Amino acid sequence: MKLVEYAIPFFILAILVELAYGILRGRNTYRVNDAVSSLSLGVLSQAQRFVTLGLGGYVYYLVTAYFSLPLMDAGHWWTWLLAMLLYDLCYYWSHRLGHERSIFWAAHVAHHQSEDYNLSTALRQTSTGFLLGWLFYIPMYLLGIPAEVVVTVGAINLIYQFWVHTRHIPKLGWLEWLLVTPSNHRVHHAQNDIYMDRNYGGMLIVWDRLFGTFQEELEAEPPVYGIRGPLRSFNPARALTHIYLDMLHDSRRTALWRDKLRVWVARTGWRPADVARSDPRPKPALAEFRRYDPQVGPWVNAYALAQLVAVILLLGALLLLAPAYLAGLAGWAVLLATTVTTALWLDRRPVREVLGWELARLLAVAVLLGLLAADGAGAPVIAAGLAYLAVTFGLLLPVARSAAEVVQAPDHGGAEGGNGAVAE
Incomplete structure (x- = not known):
């Protein structure tokens, strides 16, 4: 089922409702330039199917055909429950490494470049995740979960994450302990020191509590959205490629062969010492941050x-x-x-x-x-x-x-x- 495609009209309607609500309440969280940039990236992420080959799908086919346990029955409720839980766990680690390792951050960074936080941010998706993102879901196929179940629960997981990208919904009591909510996902999108690299869950926040990556949203520390190395452009081509290009630049210029390889798998932000000395990329302090907002007619x-x-x-x-x-x-x-x-x-x-x-x-x-x-x-x-x-x-x-x-x-x-x- 093409659940995400069917959900697109409802996403657009929800964005319009959030915009109208914010304007009426005097709390508008939208700018034309940032919202157009986010939604443009969303369009390109859906259009990638016209140009990319299904490498991940072929690997999943091989795993299912030759290496997996016997296929589970898609008609049993426990198959779906296991698939939902396992998919969310796989997503947690995919998302976490998407922040902690450069090659995965290069694909994920586009989602975090928005310096606003609203429902349009949810649709700000990468077009390069197909390169390596499929690696994290191989365990589901090894366990014998049918492909149609994996695809469906993946779509449900993605659709769920849409509504948490809003600043208008406060904390939700006891649900904050179990589910990913707007409050704890606002933390994830913030660049404040206390909030960085926290709250990776897709639907369940329990993984973050279990693995030590949970951070509560603090009233005394309002989130500041965006990335520490701001792009300062609304160009989607730059948004999708700038980390890849930075890594390529560092890999070519460093003198040590081990560093040429390490650039691609190092922890996010690491650079070879010789390149960092000759070509520093200082990141502004949070106190100096200003949203990129060129004024146009x-x-x-x-x-x-x-x-x-x-x-x-x-x-x-x-x-x-x-x-x-x-x-x-x-x-x-x-x-x-x-x-x-x-x-x-x-x-x-x-x-x-x-x-x-x-x-x-x-x-x-x-x-x-x-x-x-x-x-x-x-x-x-x-x-x-x-x-x-x-x-x-x-x-x-x-x-x-x-x-x-x-x-x-x-x-x-x-x-x-x-x-x-x-x-x-």
């Missing part, structure tokens, strides 16, 4: 929201059409190009530079429409694509003017300011 914000809607609709169309690989690859490329170009506007890059990327992107959209038409897409899909091209081309002039007219200002707001965000 209203046309740019409106355009960014419109492009977000467009990529969500395109993703939905591609999922329904299930195109051939070449068209799917082109669709993924258009989604990536659109989210990257939108981020360039939000990052307040030079207008001429962004317009050049826009024209190249629109050409890619035209190529995609040609491939979809050859793949048998109906006239309504092609007509919608042509209308999108015409409308987008018409919007570029007012968007460019709005971007050019913005008074030059610092590229960040205060710790709780900028773009309409209000502290709780």
Whole structure:
């Protein structure tokens, strides 16, 4: 069952409800730029299926066929209960090592880059987890849990984690001892010293209590969201690759061969001594942290929201059409190009530079429409694509003017300011 895909409309509705509630209560936790960035990464994470090969799935097949215990009966309730508990335990260790080892942090970091905390943050997912994330769930297949059960409980686990990404729900009494709640997951997303590398559970917080990684949210220590080495960009390509590139840079430049290998498996934050001396990367103290919040004109914000809607609709169309690989690859490329170009506007890059990327992107959209038409897409899909091209081309002039007219200002707001965000 495609539970996550079916849940997407409810996710969007919940985001809109949270936004409206925050505005009405004077406690808005959304900014256009940060929310568009998070949701763009969510779109790309769903679109990765059009370009990636199922290495993990093939390994699971081999394990089930040649190494596992006899398959359990998917019709028994205890199979599902065991699968739910075991999946959450596997997720705990996957998540924990995703923070404690560089190669896994490179995939996971995108989820933590948001400097806001709201339901859109929940959808800020990686597109590179498929590389190694499957390793942690091999024990489930070894024990003979059927693949359809593993996939279903995995989807349930992921859907559960959506609602805990909010600042509007307080502590929930005795449930704080058993379940992952908004309060203890706020701790997980904070960069305060006392909160870092804590509360890794997916559905159950008992694993953190058992393995010594639990930290309660403290009233005297409000969480500050984001990462200690801030990205300072809304570009999804940078968000997904910057840790990989940093590791590659350190591995190439260090003189010692053991350090060239250690870079990839070391504890997060470790760097070879010789490279750290010649190319230091100091991380600002928490007291100096300011949210990245370049100020842009209203046309740019409106355009960014419109492009977000467009990529969500395109993703939905591609999922329904299930195109051939070449068209799917082109669709993924258009989604990536659109989210990257939108981020360039939000990052307040030079207008001429962004317009050049826009024209190249629109050409890619035209190529995609040609491939979809050859793949048998109906006239309504092609007509919608042509209308999108015409409308987008018409919007570029007012968007460019709005971007050019913005008074030059610092590229960040205060710790709780900028773009309409209000502290709780």
